[in-house]
Amino acid sequence: MEIHIRGLKKYYYSEGRTIKALDDVNLTIPANKIFTLLGPSGCGKTTLLRSIVGLETPDEGEIKIGDTVVWSSEKNIYVPTEKRGLGMVFQTYAIWPHMNVFNNVAYPLQNQGMPKAEIEERVRETLRFVQLEGFEKRPATKLSGGQQQRVALARALVAQPKVILFDEPLSNLDAKLREETRKELRSFLTELEITAVYVTHDRIEALALSDTIGVMRSGKIVEIGAPKKIYFNAEHQFVADFIGRSNLIPAKVKQQKDSFTVVQTSLGEFVCKERDYPLDSDLTLCIRPEFIDLAEEGALDQKNTLSGVMETMVFVGDVYESEIRVGDVLFMAKVDPETTLEVGDPVTFSVKPEHCLLVSE
C-alpha cells in the first residue's frame, strides 16, 4: 500500500520559540518496499512516523494510506490509531512486562476478535517466522534484548498489516547483534508483501536496509532516493555529508564541457560529474575518502590531480584512515593497508571526474 503525505505541518512552541517538527512535508512512500526516514535527532522523522500511525496529530495537511485518508485537516478526518490497522516496532520494544510472549503477540489478534484456535495457530506461525518457537510461555521480563526485539516484530507482523512502522528498533542492541538483526529484518520484510517505514539516524542501517531513503532535516524531506543514489549522487551538501564522510570544498561553476562540469576551487580547477547548474553558481565539491586514488609521483596524467603531504595515518584494519594536507585543505583519504607510505611523505593523488560530486547548499 502506498502512503501519500501532503503538506504536513506540525509546530511546537517552547519557551517562546517555534520549533517546526514538520515543515510542509510532501512524500509518497512506495508500496511493498522498505522506506527509511533518515536524519539527525530532532529532524522530525519520528514525528512524521508517529503522525502516520496516528499517535501524533499534525497541525495541517493530509495523510493517505492506500486509498484511505486517515488524517486530513481540511476534511476534518481523523482515523484513530487503533483503526488504522498498522504494525509498529517501538524503540523501547514496549513489550508488556505483565504478559508472556504468547499474549504479547496474540494481542492484536485478540483485539480483532479472532477465534482462539486461529489466534494460537497464527501466533505460533509468526513466532516460528521470527525464530522464537517454543517461547510462548516465557514471561516478557525474562527475554534478552534481541528476543524482545523479535517479539516486538512478531507482534507487529502477526495481524498481517499492509504497513509496518519501525522507530529506531535496533538502537538498543549491541553492534554485532545489530548487524545480524539488520540482515534478518531485510530478508523478513522482502519476503512479505508489506510496506515498511523505518526511522533511523544510523546511515549504515539506512543504506543496508532500505529500498528507498528519505533524508530529513529540520522538518523537511531534503532528498529521496535509492541508497546508491543517495550515497553516490546526492544533490545536497547536507545529504552527501550525512550519508558518508566526505571532503567538502567550495566551488564555482566555470563551464559545461563534454558532459562534465568544470569548477574552480581554491585548489584549482576540477572536472566533475555533470550537473545542470548555470555558470558562476556557488556549489560545494564533495569527494568521498575512498575515491582518492594515490599514485607514484608523476605517474598521473589525469585531470583532478593534487599533491600534498601525508599528515596523519590511522590503521583501522581494512584501511588506513589518513589525512593529506594540500595547501589549506586537509583531505580525508582511505589508503591501502599495505602501503609503504609514512607520515610526512609527499603524496600525489587524483580523483576521477565521476567521483567528483557537485552539491548545492
Place this chain on the structure above:
Amino acid sequence: MKKTIRVIGIVTSFLIMGSMLFAAGAQEKAPQKESKVMEEKVALYASITAIEPILAAFQKDTGILAENTRLSTSNFATTVLTEFQAGKLAADVVQAPLPVMEILKQYGVIKDYFSPAAQSYAEWTRNNGGIYQFGIEYVALIYNTELVKAADVPKRYEDLTLPKWKNKIVMANPGNHATTISWLVGLKENNVFGSDAKWMEFLTGLAANNPMFVASFGPTPAPIESGEKLIGISMPKYIITKAPAPLAWAQVEQPLLGSPRAIGITASAPHPNAAEAFMEYWLSDKAMSLLANDVGEYVLTPGVFPPIDGIDKAKVIPIRDLSDEELLKWGAEFEKIFKL
C-alpha cells in the same frame, strides 16, 4: 474515548439514579399528614445517649418502631435548622438541652403541644409551649473510691481548692464547654458560696490546682478510674454506666446543679400521631424509671431517682440557660482565670 466518557457517564448516572430511587423509596413510605391512622414508626433526634432501652420498651409496648439519630449538642441546632429550612427534617420528636430547644422554637421547629403525661411534673417544667423538661444533666464532684480516703472526700465545693488536690483534678474545658460554663455561672447565680467574692475565690483556687482539661464530660471519668487523676467535675450518671469502676460522688452540703434536658414534637413531623404517642411514653413513669435506673439520669418525674447512693436526698437545681453571648463572655472570662 467516547466509550470512556459513556462509561463514566453511566457510572455517574447509575449512582445518581440509585440514590434517587433510594430517596424516593424513603419518601413513599412517609404516610400522609392529618391521617388518624397510627404510623408504624417515629423518628427521634436526641442529644442524650444510651436511651436504647426506652426505645425498645416503646416498641414492645406500642408496636411503633422508634429510630434515634444521635446528634451532639454542638451539631444539634445546625443540623435540625438546615434540614428544617430545606423541608427535609425527618425528626418527629427532638430532644436537646433546653437552650437548644428554645432556639428551635424561635425558628418555628417546635409544635405547640399539650401533654397529659407532663401534668404530673412540677409546674416549672412545662411552661414553654410544647417544650417539656424531663431531666437535669446534673454535675457533681466524682472521685476514685480506692485512692481517696473517706476523710478526704470534699464536703463542700470549696474543698477542691485545697492544695492536696493540686494536679489531681480533671474537668471539661471551662473556656468552651457549654455545660461546664453554665455550671460555674450557676454556682454564682444560685449563690452557692454565699457571695460573689467567695465564688471568685473558688475559681482562682481551682485554677491554682492546675486541673487537667478535656473536651467534654465524656472523657472525664477515665482518668479518675485509672488513677491518673483523683477527682473531677463530672456527672454522677457515670457511677451507673461505668460500674464497677471505683467511682462515687462527693455528697457536698451544697445543692447539685445542671442544665435541664427537654423534649418536644416538631411542627413538620412526618409521623404526628406516633410522635404524640412517643412523647406521652417518654414522659411516663415507666420510661423515666428506665432512664434513671439504666442510665443514671436525674429525672424530674416525682419520686423517681437513679440508684445512686444519696441522690434521692440531694437537692438538684436546674440552672438558668445562658445565651450564647453570655457563654462566650463567661468562656473568655474563665480562660483568663484558668490561664488557658
Place this chain on the structure above:
Amino acid sequence: MVKNRQSKLTYLLIVILALLTLSPVVMLVIGSFSKGLNTFGDFTLAKYISVYTDPSFYAVLGNTLIFVLFSALFSTILALFLAYLNNRTNIPGKFMFKVISVVPMMIPHVLFAVSWALLLNPSNGILNLLLMNIFRLENAPFNIYSIRGMIMVEGLLDLPIAYLIIAPAMASFDISLEESSRVFGAGNMKTLFRITLPVLRPAILAAFILCVVRCLASFAVPSVLGMPGRTYVLATYIYRTVTTGFIADYGKAAAVGMSILILSISLIYVYRYMTRSSEKYVTVSSRGFKPVVIELKKARIPLFVILLIFSFILIMLPILVLLYTSFVPYSMVPSVKAFTSMNLDHWKNVLNDPVSLSSLKNSLFLCIVGASLGTLLSIFISYVIVKVKNKASGILESLSFLSFSFPGIVIGIGFMWFFVRTPLYATIWALLIGYIATYLPYGIRPMTSAFIQIHSHLEESSTVCGASFLTTIRRIVIPLLIPGIVSGWILMATMFFRELSLSVVLSRPGTETMAVQILKFSNDGLWGRLSALGIIMIGISVLLVITANLVGNHFKPETN
C-alpha cells in the same frame, strides 16, 4: 484530535470533581459571609473580623505551624528511612514493613492518641512510671500533653501516608543513576544525599505536603493530647468556636477554616512549582529489574533491632493497650487486680448491640464500594494529571485536594449544607460521595506515581495493535498499575472504614457507621466498648488489606 479527546476527558473529569469537591466548599464560603446560622443569609464580614482580630488566633496559628511542620517532617523522615531499609538494603524481616505501613491507618486516631496518653501521661503513664522506677526519678520524664508529644503521635499516625508514597518510588528507582554516582567516586552516603534523595524529590515532597495537609486538618491528636496541656492548634480552635455556646456558628468556623484551606492550596502550588520539571526525570524502564541491595554488614542487626522496637511501639503497643482496655471493666493501670478482674463484658455488649452490627455492615459497604469507585475515578484523574499534563490537569490536581484540606468538622457541615439540597440527603450515597470527594488524594497520589512509571510506548503500542482506549486501559494500563491501584484502594478503604467527620454529620438511623459508633462510646466515656469495637475494626481492616493484596497478586501472575 487526540488532544481533543484528551481534553474532553479532562473537562468531564473537572466537572465531576468540581461537583464533588467544590460544592461543600462553596457552601462554606457562602456560610462564612452570611449572617445567621445557615448558608444564604445577608452578607456580612463580621465572622471574618471577629476571627481575624482575635489576638489569640495568631498564637494558635504559631502553634499550628510548629505542630504541622514538625509532624510532617517526622513522618517523612521516618518513612524515607523505612522505605530505604526495605527496598535498598538486606535488612531481615522485610514483611514487617508492609505491616508498619498500613496498620496505623486502621487504628482510629482517637484510640491511638488515648493509648499514648495512657502510656506517657505525667501522672501515672505506664512508661513514665516504669522509667521513674528504673532510674529513681522524682518526676515523670515525659509529658505527652505537650506540643512535642502531639508531634510524635501525629507523626506516627501520618507515617503510612508518607511511606506509601515514598516506598514505591524508592522501589522503582533506576539503579544505574546510583551506580554511575558510585563509579564517579561517591560513597554510599554521598550517593544517597547527592543522587538518590534529589531524584526522589517529587515523591518526598508529595509525601511531606500530604502529611502537612493532613496534620492541618487533624483533630483527634490535638484534642486528646493538646487540650489537657492547653496547647491549641487551628483544628481545636475551630472546635472551640463551634462548641462554645449551644448554637454552633459553623459560618465562623468556616471563616477560620478558610485560612487552613488557603494554606493547603498554596502548599499544593508550591509543591507543583517545585516538581514541575523534576517529574520528567523520573526514569523507569519498561523492563523489570531488581535494584541492587546494599550490604548493611555490621549495622544489619542493630538496625533490625531498631526496626523491631519501632514496630513494637508503633503497632503492638497501641493494640495491646486496646486489647487490655477491652478486657478490664474500667480504665485501670495494669496491676494484679486489673488482670484478675478482666472479663468479656465489653465484647458481649458490643456484639449484642444491633446498631454496632448494622454500623459494621454499612461501613463495610461504604469502604468496599466507595474505595472501588474512588479508585476508578482516581485512575482517570491520575491519567490526565500524568499523561495529558496541560493547564486543565493542574486544575484537576488542585481540585482533588480541595475538600481534603479542610478540617473535618467544618467540611462535614459543608457537605450537609450541600446534600440537603439534593435527593441524596440522609442516604448512604451521600456518605459514599462525600467520602470519595474528601479522600480522593489518597487514591490519586499512589496512582500518579504508578502512572509516571509506565512508559508511554507501552500504551501506544497497544493502540497501534488495534486496541481501543478502553481496551488499552483494561489490558495494559490497569495490570501495570496494579501495585498503585492496590495501595490506593487500601488507603481509601481503610480511611473510609474509620471515617468520622463526615459520617457524624451525615449518618442517620440505618446508615450509622462504625466510627460514629466509636464516637458515641467515646462521648459516653465507654473506653472498654470503644476498644472492643476498635479491635474489631482493626481486624476487619487487616482482612481487607490482605484480600486486596491477594486480588492484586492475582492480576499480575505472569511477572512472578
